[in-house]
Amino acid sequence: MLDLLVIGAGLAGLSAALTAAEAGLSVRVIAKGMGALHWSAGTVDVLGYLPQTDAPAERPLAQMSELEPAHPYALCGAENVRAALAWFQSIVAEQGLPYVAADDEANTWLPSPAGAKRPAYLVPAAQTAGTLDRRDPMLIVGLQGMRDFYPALIAENLGKQGISARAAFVPLDKFTSRRDANTIHLAQAFDQPQRRRRFGEALARLVRPGERIGLPAILGLDDHAAVLSDLQAVAGAPIFEIPTLPPSVPGTRLYRALRSRLRHYSVRIEAGMEVIGFSGGGKRIRWVETETSARPLRHHAGAYLLATGGILGGGFSSDAAGRFWEVVFDLPLSAPPDRSQWFRGDFLDPRGQPIFQAGVEVDDGYRPVDADGQPVYDNLWAAGGLLAHADPLRERSLEGLSIAAGRGAALALIRSAARLPAQT
């Protein structure tokens, strides 16, 4: 029997699975489909804005003390968040995908796909040269015919923020005969040395001395580090990636790096497995069932860790009658009981919308609790975007929360397994 079954293949589930596997537990990850990492910008956002005031957080780790006591970061503790992020950095660096933090634990401001400012904490090496803290001019280059990446828009918005930027295009047919290429296909084209060389030469003709070049985040998938260094060498200028609409190549690279590490521990990630039932008598989860081509499939494990995400990740569902539920174990949620209280009158209210802060309440060992604060099941843990009292998309805290709580929950369950007699 498995020691741990992780439900959810996003950053929280993978961080938890890896932490448990490192400690020698037998682990499997199941997921309905591939995780939200494939939609993410690839950066690790820890805390971009303070939830009460919507004010930018300059130093996320130091400013965690300003959060409400119920916020999941208060549960993690800033020291543990710092340690979890350092652990994450060492894992991805080992997989050839280094992430960089600013020296003084400050957020780094980067250009968004629309050229707005966005805060990030750990930055993939390929995005670092795009920092808005430096003032040197930018050349934003798009591919003519590539959808959803608009260099002129980005340059204009950067200009409004005091960064001198101009826009240019390289024709798409330099790389592909596809008329409807998406970012993954383009990244795969960059993996081929001849194609990226042609592109680098085109950049060299466009760039002016002293400029840094911003490109859509499509600079290779399997051979990303080589693509970046080759392009910089041929173009003769620093190059940085700007995230795109999904599918996100930087997010996909991050997923692959973590998957590769999990494979090292023989942890299998099974996609296409949607949980449709479970047995939870006597305060213990005995099994969960997933949908198959015919009869349901039963999964037995000593411990279960829920990391199915929030509303976007698919961890919650709702209906028109005002029911709002957690989709796997139907755990108690902190949502306002009345649907009319889910939203405030103002769509852009700086305090956010109550429903987006709703989620699973956990104890200090990351176990989901009922209204009395008691664990619902003794062998169930939860982590990531489904935790109550955070608003990860608005706060820009999703990745930091996923890594810190994912690792934290796994460490908690390892400690608790060590205390308990072996389960049969």
Place this chain on the structure above:
Amino acid sequence: MHGISWQSVDHTLDACIKCNICTTYCPVAAVTDLFPGPKYAGPQAQRFRENGQPISPDHAVDYCSGCRVCNEVCPTGVRIAEMNARARAQIAETEGIPLRNRLLGRNELLGMAGSFAPRLANFGLHNPVSRVLAEKVMGIAREAPLPRWSVDGTFGDWMHATRRARLKSDKKVVYFHGCATMYYEPFVGQAAVAVLEHNGYEVIVPPQNCCGLPMLSNGEFTAAEAYHRRNTARLSGYARAGIPIVGTSTSCTLTLKEEAPELLDLHDDAVETLRMGVWDLFEWLRELNDQGELRTDFRPIELTVPYHAPCQQRAHRVGKPALELLSLIPGIDVRESHAACCGIAGTYGYKTEKYRIAMDVGAELFDFVHAQSPHIAFSACDSETCRWQMEHGTGIPSRHPVEFLAAAYGLYDLERRTPVSPAEPTMQTYCEDRD
């Protein structure tokens, strides 16, 4: 003409959030510009196909291999592969089906015809002149890994010839052999029978016909429906009586469980009973093992075996039971392939215009097999066409997982692919340095 039902497609289309994860993982779109990816050919184009729209907007859907990786990775449960299968059927309905696709859809008929004179049939099909002709006239790639007819009789012949030696027992199981085992690889069925009997089960092989998948893949829904109705009539009674129906061809079992009922919109009682009574062989053996009833008197097999769970097996959504059970054999070192697809996708890679794509898709798997050890004796895979493609792409023989299990029980010669009596002292220990 078969009325194409969009019922289950309608049901999931609205769930598409256009996130493109399907396209990210599509093994075909990754190697060719001719297929724009599942999102474009599936949910995106779907809105132009419904409500009596006369023609499909985009023939690129013909380049979908039907591997179903898109369904596997979709985070919102959209049935993209089924959408594409229906779109191909719609094209077939409005524009007709090329002779080649009709032929490739009829592998049962081909199997039966060739088995009357298998040596002649093998010569007729597998000589360079006819392969060039088949390519020029029919569009069947001359290099494609077409199977060879069994020259030692069909699986049915063997069952008949050995009927008196077959185990009788209160514990019974029905075996669905599929066309490949019947006409090309009877030894896979022999290995399955050996394993099932070794575990105390009487193996019933009732009359049965092609599951219909090759026709579904080639857009011939009407003919596929006739096949499925006949299989339902012949087999659902066993399912109703609680006798499990197990199969060694993972795509056949998937078709009986899910693909035929869903694509053909057949949901009556008998179809549903059959659907719930069918198991992929290893899915069922794992259940037996979980209940502590699988015999584990295995002899060691000292081999490194690259194992590929084929797309059609993964589409069952039951995990990788063959990987788990093979790992129980002492001495064996099973290496799990993470490649998405071998490329062949049933009859896809046989077609001249798709042969190269299929080989490019399979490259990752072929490289994986070669990378495991300098002396790989066999690879393993649950699907026949995938094994043929893997052999074609690597030059290394491939075996069904049940052949390893039968060999570990001492009932099967992995090298010669024949059953052996457990009393025979000739059973060698398999090892990598056996040359």
